[in-house]
Amino acid sequence: MTNSTQQNSLAVSEQLQESYNAFKAKGLKLDLTRGKPSPAQLDLSNEMLSLPGSSDYVAEGATDCRNYGGLQGLAEVRRLFSGIIGAPAEQVVVGNNSSLTLMHDTVVSALLKGTCDSVTPWSKQGEIAFLCPVPGYDRHFGICQTYGIRMIPVALKEDGPDMDEVERLVAQDASIKGMWCVPKYSNPTGTIYSDAVAERLAAMKTAAPDFRLFWDNAYGVHHLTDERIEIANILELCARHGHPNRPFMFLSTSKITLAGAGLAMFAASKDNVKWLLARLTPQTIGPDKINQLRHVRFLKNEAGILQLMDRHRALIAPKFQKVLDIFNEKLAHVPDVTWTSPKGGYFISLDVPKGCAQRVVALAKEAGVALTPAGATHPYGKDTDDRTISIAPPFPELPEVAQAAEGVALCVLLAAAELRG
Amino acid sequence: MTNSTQQNSLAVSEQLQESYNAFKAKGLKLDLTRGKPSPAQLDLSNEMLSLPGSSDYVAEGATDCRNYGGLQGLAEVRRLFSGIIGAPAEQVVVGNNSSLTLMHDTVVSALLKGTCDSVTPWSKQGEIAFLCPVPGYDRHFGICQTYGIRMIPVALKEDGPDMDEVERLVAQDASIKGMWCVPKYSNPTGTIYSDAVAERLAAMKTAAPDFRLFWDNAYGVHHLTDERIEIANILELCARHGHPNRPFMFLSTSKITLAGAGLAMFAASKDNVKWLLARLTPQTIGPDKINQLRHVRFLKNEAGILQLMDRHRALIAPKFQKVLDIFNEKLAHVPDVTWTSPKGGYFISLDVPKGCAQRVVALAKEAGVALTPAGATHPYGKDTDDRTISIAPPFPELPEVAQAAEGVALCVLLAAAELRG
Numbered sequence: 001m002t003n004s005t006q007q008n009s010l011a012v013s014e015q016l017q018e019s020y021n022a023f024k025a026k027g028l029k030l031d032l033t034r035g036k037p038s039p040a041q042l043d044l045s046n047e048m049l050s051l052p053g054s055s056d057y058v059a060e061g062a063t064d065c066r067n068y069g070g071l072q073g074l075a076e077v078r079r080l081f082s083g084i085i086g087a088p089a090e091q092v093v094v095g096n097n098s099s100l101t102l103m104h105d106t107v108v109s110a111l112l113k114g115t116c117d118s119v120t121p122w123s124k125q126g127e128i129a130f131l132c133p134v135p136g137y138d139r140h141f142g143i144c145q146t147y148g149i150r151m152i153p154v155a156l157k158e159d160g161p162d163m164d165e166v167e168r169l170v171a172q173d174a175s176i177k178g179m180w181c182v183p184k185y186s187n188p189t190g191t192i193y194s195d196a197v198a199e200r201l202a203a204m205k206t207a208a209p210d211f212r213l214f215w216d217n218a219y220g221v222h223h224l225t226d227e228r229i230e231i232a233n234i235l236e237l238c239a240r241h242g243h244p245n246r247p248f249m250f251l252s253t254s255k256i257t258l259a260g261a262g263l264a265m266f267a268a269s270k271d272n273v274k275w276l277l278a279r280l281t282p283q284t285i286g287p288d289k290i291n292q293l294r295h296v297r298f299l300k301n302e303a304g305i306l307q308l309m310d311r312h313r314a315l316i317a318p319k320f321q322k323v324l325d326i327f328n329e330k331l332a333h334v335p336d337v338t339w340t341s342p343k344g345g346y347f348i349s350l351d352v353p354k355g356c357a358q359r360v361v362a363l364a365k366e367a368g369v370a371l372t373p374a375g376a377t378h379p380y381g382k383d384t385d386d387r388t389i390s391i392a393p394p395f396p397e398l399p400e401v402a403q404a405a406e407g408v409a410l411c412v413l414l415a416a417a418e419l420r421g
Numbered sequence: 422m423t424n425s426t427q428q429n430s431l432a433v434s435e436q437l438q439e440s441y442n443a444f445k446a447k448g449l450k451l452d453l454t455r456g457k458p459s460p461a462q463l464d465l466s467n468e469m470l471s472l473p474g475s476s477d478y479v480a481e482g483a484t485d486c487r488n489y490g491g492l493q494g495l496a497e498v499r500r501l502f503s504g505i506i507g508a509p510a511e512q513v514v515v516g517n518n519s520s521l522t523l524m525h526d527t528v529v530s531a532l533l534k535g536t537c538d539s540v541t542p543w544s545k546q547g548e549i550a551f552l553c554p555v556p557g558y559d560r561h562f563g564i565c566q567t568y569g570i571r572m573i574p575v576a577l578k579e580d581g582p583d584m585d586e587v588e589r590l591v592a593q594d595a596s597i598k599g600m601w602c603v604p605k606y607s608n609p610t611g612t613i614y615s616d617a618v619a620e621r622l623a624a625m626k627t628a629a630p631d632f633r634l635f636w637d638n639a640y641g642v643h644h645l646t647d648e649r650i651e652i653a654n655i656l657e658l659c660a661r662h663g664h665p666n667r668p669f670m671f672l673s674t675s676k677i678t679l680a681g682a683g684l685a686m687f688a689a690s691k692d693n694v695k696w697l698l699a700r701l702t703p704q705t706i707g708p709d710k711i712n713q714l715r716h717v718r719f720l721k722n723e724a725g726i727l728q729l730m731d732r733h734r735a736l737i738a739p740k741f742q743k744v745l746d747i748f749n750e751k752l753a754h755v756p757d758v759t760w761t762s763p764k765g766g767y768f769i770s771l772d773v774p775k776g777c778a779q780r781v782v783a784l785a786k787e788a789g790v791a792l793t794p795a796g797a798t799h800p801y802g803k804d805t806d807d808r809t810i811s812i813a814p815p816f817p818e819l820p821e822v823a824q825a826a827e828g829v830a831l832c833v834l835l836a837a838a839e840l841r842g
Contacts, residue, residue, distance in 0.1 A: 034489070042487040046475045049487075049711065054467045066463040066470075066679045068455070096517045097709045104704040108529055112544070112568060123533070123544065139703070146703040147533060258487045261711035282560070282567040283525040288518045288712065290470065290682035 013417045020367065020410050028368040030404040035187065035346035036395045037259050037312070044311050045257045051294045059296075065289035071280055072273075074292045077263065083302050084220055085251045086233045087267035093276055096287050099252035099264035103214060104143050106248055106266070109279040110177070110212070111147060116275040117245055118210040122177055130214075131169060131179035133161040135349055135377030135388045137187040140180040140216070144379070151379035152176070156189060160197030167204045174207035178214055184231050185219035188349040188377055188390035190342025195232045202237035202246065213238075215249045219345040221309045222255060224317045228306070229343060235267065244269040253295065255312075255346065256305060263295055319393040323348055323405040330409035334416055339391075348391040349377070350408070356415040357386045363411035369404050434838045441788065441831050449789040451825040456608065456767035457816045458680050458733070465732050466678040472715045480717075486710035492701055493694075495713045498684065504723050505641055506672045507654045508688035514697055517708050520673035520685035524635060525564050527669055527687070530700040531598070531633070532568060537696040538666055539631040543598055551635075552590060552600035554582040556770055556798030556809045558608045561601040561637070565800070572800035573597070577610060581618030588625045595628035599635055605652050606640035609770040609798055609811035611763025616653045623658035623667065634659075636670045640766040642730045643676060645738045649727070650764060656688065665690040674716065676733075676767065677726060684716055740814040744769055744826040751830035755837055760812075769812040770798070771829070777836040778807045784832035790825050 057065045059074045072078070073094025082089045095102050111123040122128050129150040132141060136156070144151050152169060155162040160183070170176050181201070183193040193201075201213060215234050223229065238246040245268070253262035266276060299305050324341055327350070331337045336353040352360055357374035364371050372390045375381040391408065393401050478486045480495045493499070494515025503510045516523050532544040543549050550571040553562060557577070565572050573590060576583040581604070591597050602622070604614040614622075622634060636655050644650065659667040666689070674683035687697060720726050745762055748771070752758045757774040773781055778795035785792050793811045796802040812829065814822050 036489055039485060039488075042478075042485065045487075046478075049473055049475045049478060050471045052470055054470045057463075057467075057470060064460060064463065066466070066681060067460075068457055068675070068680045070681070098705045098707075101705045108533065112529065112532065139706075142703045254489070258711060259489045260487060260491070260707055261709045282521075282563045284519045284522045285560075286519075286681055288682045288709070290679060291709065291712070 009417070009420065016410070016414045016417055020363070020414050023407050023410055024367040026368070028403060028407070030368060030396060030400050030407065031370040032391050032393065032396070032404050032408070033370050033372045034395065035255070035392045037255055038315065038395050038397070040315050041312055041394065042258060044308060045298065048257060048294050048298045051297050052290065056297065057290065057293065059289065059293055063289065065293045068285045070286045070289050071277055071284070073287055074289055074296065076296045077292045080296060080299060080301065080305075081251060081265055084305065085217065085249060085265060085267045087235050087249065091267055091270060091273050093266040093273060093280075094287060094292055095264040095266065097254070097260060097262055097264060097291070099216070099218065099250045099254070100139055102264050102266050103140070103216065103250055105279070105283070106276065107143055107147065107149075107178070110210075113279065115210045115212060115245070116271045126175065128175050128177045129173070131161070131166060131176060132379045133180065133186075134379070135188055135390070136180060137182060137216070138372075138376040138381070140214070141379045150175075153379055156186065156191055158191070160191060160193035163197055163200045167200065170204055170206040170208070170211060172207060176206070177208050177210060178212045180214050180216065182216050182218055183234070184217060184229065185222060185342055185345030187218065187345060188347035190340045190345050190347065190349070192229055192343070193231055198232035198234055198237055202234060202243060203241040211246065213247045215247045217249060217251050218255070220251060221305060222346070223309065223313060223344045224320055225343045227343060235269070239269070245272050248272065256308060257295060257298065261291065263292060316394045319396075319398055319401045320348065322398060322402050323391060323393050326402065326405040326409055330406075331412060334413065337412060337416065346392055346394055348393065350389045350391055350412070351387050352389060352412050353387070353416050353419055355386045356412070356419055357383060357389050359415040359418065360389060360408070360411045363414060364408055367407050367411065369407040369411075371408070430838075430841065437831065437835045437838055441784070441835050444828050444831055445788040447789070449824060449828070451789060451817060451821050451828065452791040453812050453814065453817070453825050453829070454791050454793045455816065456676070456813045458676055459736065459816050459818070461736050462733055462815070463679060465729060466719065469678060469715050469719045472718050473711065477718065478711065478714065480710065480714055484710065486714045489706045491707045491710050492698055492705070494708055495710055495717065497717045498713045501717060501720060501722065502672060502686055505726065506638065506670060506686060506688045508656050508670065512688055512691060512694050514687040514694060514701075515708060515713055516685040516687065518675070518681060518683055518685060518712070520637070520639065520671045520675070521560055523685050523687050524561070524637065524671055526700070526704070527697065528564055528568065528570075528599070531631075534700065536631045536633060536666070537692045546596070548596060549598045550594070550596050552582070552587060552597060553800045554601065554607075555800070556609055556811070557601060558603060558637070559793075559797040559802070561635070562800045571596075574800055577607065577612055579612070581612060581614035584618055584621045588621065591625060591627040591629070591632060593628060597627070598629050598631060599633045601635050601637065603637050603639055604655070605638060605650065606643055606763055606766030608639065608766060609768035611761045611766050611768065611770070613650055613764070614652055619653035619655055619658055623655060623664060624662040632667065634668045636668045638670060638672050639676070641672060642726060643767070644730065644734060644765045645741055646764045648764060656690070660690070666693050669693065677729060678716060678719065682712065684713060737815045740817075740819055740822045741769065743819060743823050744812060744814050747823065747826040747830055751827075752833060755834065758833060758837070767813055767815055769814065771810045771812055771833075772808050773810060773833050774808070774837050774840055776807045777833070777840055778804060778810050780836040780839065781810060781829070781832045784835060785829055788828050788832065790828040790832075792829070
């Protein structure tokens with residue numbers, strides 16, 4: 001570095017520090033942490049708060065939704081979501097308000113009882129492992145960490161997980177029992193698994209006969225563009241390749257209707273569904289069917305769901321665009337800084353220069369912008385490159401999103417400048 | 422037996438057989454199996470079906486009930502049930518619609534992670550066991566059976582479990598980790614644990630440091646008489662005797678509001694609550710707070726709950742009375758036939774002559790009266806005396822309850838006659 005560029009660099013640093021101080025002095029309190037819908041999005045479903053109505057409680061088959069029973073969920077809910085989840089209605093199970101619970105409980109059941117293809121429970125097979133595409137969803141990793149399931153990171157590429165690596169690992173290691181997948185608008189990168197990747201996941205040979213894809217299609221209808229992107233049907237693909245029991249598919253209406261009062265669903269092969277219902281039998285007499293009926297009355301049909309999602313998009317797409325515009329304006333020419341431009345989902349993944357992510361998050365926090373802890377997108381919270389930051393634009397109001405993005409950009413510039421020293 | 426009494430007995434048998442055939446010929450379809458509220462009982466809470474209303478979603482602390490979060494449940498729900506469950510609001514956790522789920526999940530958590538007093542997870546401590554007062558609730562036993570927890574039956578006496586036996590067993594056997602208790606209006610006998618029994622349960626020395634009472638107060642406010650019977654506060658008793666973490670208390674509104682869409686609750690010591698919340702963290706982002714708010718709006722306060730329970734009582738007490746009247750009329754003088762006259766709850770327990778219960782249930786089924794399988798009230802479904810039958814009067818309409826009770830009485834008489842042969 002010449003003397004004059006050094007001086008330049010110092011001047012830039014000082015200027016950045018001043019801008020940062022000025023931003024901090026505003027005393028803002030902004031939050032880009034969680035994939036949470038905004039109040040305006042929740043308003044879209046306020047009609048549900050007085051549904052089904054005081055004389056409406058009978059579902060198909062003369063089912064009194066107020067009473068006990070109906071372990072698999074109402075037939076009309078299973079039919080309503082059949083197309084979106086990609087499974088026949090009879091292969092769908094509707095639970096309560098959390099798909100995380102269904103994922104957690106299927107893992108726990110497999111640990112204690114084994115899957116329908118397990119010789120013994122997973123917990124009796126020594127140490128087991130899951131493949132974790134990174135960056136990924138911290139709550140998936142949390143389940144593994146809680147129960148001592150070893151997490152093996154695999155790189156998430158443009159079109160899905162690094163399949164050469166995935167195929168190599170599952171073929172040789174029978175302790176690998178599962179793999180977390182968010183196949184569409186993946187959290188936090190927005191990655192869409194290509195048909196070729198899905199086909200390889202369905203076809204690959206696994207050393208474990210009871211290997212499962214945990215196919216968390218959390219953002220199946222959560223488009224941010226005109227394009228309603230479709231992905232391959234993993235259930236059909238796996239069946240075609242002779243592995244009908246491989247996928248456990250999950251879906252939730254938390255980001256369709258009400259985040260805390262939606263419906264969670266599981267879909268899979270007939271044998272898997274039979275297995276899950278047997279596992280649910282000691283745990284519950286049945287899910288909240290009134291909330292299921294409420295959803296049917298409100299959403300009506302698949303077209304109703306897609307229309308509602310258009311209204312969500314109208315509210316959140318501008319927030320994503322605002323963040324992207326600001327990043328483009330402020331960060332486009334910064335070396336080693338990149339970000340994703342998702343076509344759906346709830347997140348933007350921001351990659352900063354190696355070793356900078358924690359510093360950016362700390363600077364942002366100091367300036368009143370809450371970000372998810374650096375590393376949360378990786379197993380054990382450890383992003384060895386300290387590069388990836390997850391940004392969730394939907395929750396704050398648009399002006400706040402803009403302010404927060406400006407703040408984040410400033411922090412990135414400052415951290416990068418500090419690194420160059 | 423003399424010749425003439427033999428002939429008498431034959432004549433009686435023939436008459437009984439005729440009555441039974443006539444009953445059967447009516448082609449009835451009656452059901453006394455499950456502890457289910459009737460449609461008229463569910464009607465009492467129909468107002469809930471349009472609550473909280475489309476502009477009512479904010480709970481205390483500016484909580485938007487529509488969104489994610491709030492793992493422990495709304496403060497106002499915890500306060501609303503604090504008195505009934507017998508624990509401070511901050512030591513109550515509100516879940517979704519099933520207390521069975523909370524019981525199941527606490528057992529599973531203890532198996533995989535241990536309690537807050539366990540050195541290692543229960544599943545790593547070799548075979549473990551639960552004490553099971555008999556007769557008892559089949560779904561409690563189902564949890565144990567599913568996970569290979571050995572069940573040790575102990576007799577349920579007039580005032581609760583046989584405490585001499587319980588104390589003897591838990592003192593010597595460290596593998597005994599838990600005990601199922603339905604302390605008030607116990608399923609199916611209606612037994613009320615006396616204060617002395619509660620005190621002994623709280624005070625007793627257990628070989629296992631992580632022993633837990635699974636205190637399922639399912640019928641805490643489900644009175645059938647004028648008397649609102651109170652039982653001892655097990656949480657306070659256990660604390661006083663130096664075993665603060667011993668009880669896990671459970672409560673459900675399934676038989677207060679809507680059977681399938683109620684609220685389940687857990688209450689315990691601060692350490693146990695901390696433990697449970699840690700266990701729930703990987704499983705869910707939070708319960709359905711809208712349904713919690715709905716309950717607060719509908720029930721309003723403890724007096725509101727008790728008033729609602731009075732209305733339930735008005736609907737179901739006559740059904741219990743009808744069964745008892747018919748049993749008194751038909752069975753009072755039959756040797757070895759006894760039944761309970763519960764002051765609350767959902768069941769009457771009918772004891773028939775040894776070796777007759779299965780036959781009675783089979784005869785009833787043939788005549789169109791569904792009864793819970795004989796043995797269901799015992800661990801592993803095995804009532805070695807083949808004596809106990811559980812009767813649930815609340816669900817059918819009063820005339821049907823009467824018909825069903827007549828039918829059951831006939832089957833008891835016939836089975837007893839067959840036995841005398």
